[in-house]
Amino acid sequence: MNYQEYIRELTAAADSPKAAILASCKKNGKRAVGWVAPYAPEEIIYAAGCIPVGLWGGEAELKKARTYLPPFACSIMQSIMEFEANGTYDDIISAVVIPAPCDTLKCFGQKWKGKCPAVRFVHPQNRHVPGANEFLVAEYEHVRKCLREILGAAITDEELSDAIRLYNDYRFAMRTFTHVASEHLDVITPVVRHKIIKASFFMDKKDYLQLINGLITELRKQPRNQWSGRKVVITGITFEPEALLKVFEDYNVAVVADDIAQESRQFRTDVPFYGTPMQSLAKQWQIHEACSLAFDANKRRVEYLTELVRANDADGLVIGLMKFCDPEEYDVPIIMQACEKAGIPLLNIEIDQQAAGVGQNRTRIQAFVETMA
Secondary structure: OOHHHHHHHHHHHHHOHHHHHHHHHHHHOOEEEEEEOOOOOHHHHHHOOEEEEEEOOOOOOOOOHHHHOOOOOOHHHHHHHHHHHOOOOOOOEEEEEEOOOOHHHHHHHHHOOOOOOEEEOOOOOOOOOOHHHHHHHHHHHHHHHHHHHHHOOOOOHHHHHHHHHHHHHHHHHHHHHHHHHOOOOOOOOHHHHHHHHHHHHHOOHHHHHHHHHHHHHHHHOOOOOOOOOEEEEEEEOOOOOOHHHHHHHHOOEEEEEEEEOOOHHHOOOOOOOOOOHHHHHHHHHHHOOOOOOOOOOOOHHHHHHHHHHHHOOOOEEEEEEEOOOHHHHHHHHHHHHHHHHHOOOEEEEEEOOOOOOOHHHHHHHHHHHHHHO
16 A cells, blocks of 8 residues: 555544444454543553553533533543443443543543443552552552453463563554654644544554554655644643644644654553563553653653754644643643743643634634744
């Protein structure tokens, strides 16, 4: 296939998640198990012989969700609650794994209304003390035990090791893709970039890895694009609805790199070799840095973002601040101070998946582009 065909197949999966999931399950003879954003041990699900499906919400008219969640819960959780209350997930996933890295998620698992059983676990907040690995191993063993009972799967250490190797290959390929994409900004537009990365949540990682590696190979055959527009780095939990990214395209702005929980934070940190497979999975959380949801008293994320802007020769930084997301809000003032000190143009816009329009943000993005001119 040429690069256009790879792009079409990947973006189609992002545009039609249910169809992509069901097709992948049928092709591979597997069931699907959901995991609620932002982080979950997908390798345990994969080792159970299932396809991990990322649940990141989406555009939905909120009706039933208000019964179970307060209006100040973030829009991702509101959307997931609406979808599950409407039965959207009932004929797709066989179980759901729910983490608890923020206040909303700590109670969200208790409110799950879907027909499939929910498996809840907790990441340790103090990640660097010696007992953190032991604690998270126990939590992950709880996930394995529950999935064994629900799915009737063995989930052996050997299967876990194989899944870890596959997922590390996926992470390496994705880091490679984001680098190659930055050299072809005329082809990998902000919307296309987002959809290609998002497609990984809706298919078997083996199949996705084959597609993304094929796309990388074909893109490398093309001449490097000399981008004439502006380039930005984006950061936040997610950058949806996609209409926001389309506004960037309208003003000839490319996304050259990201620090998005739904995107690069998913594949930034490999699972290291560290004792048993479960200890290795737990160690990944301990070494995962520069993320608002992984506690860091030193706020390395701030330096990481300024360096990301410099390393990619970007013209500015855009914060997509998820509405009502406390962990992200805490970082914003520090990021603003760092950008001002470094002379990096900064735009902070609010992200709300239920937003009916992007008119106000369009005006702000237009003004931001003009300041970079």
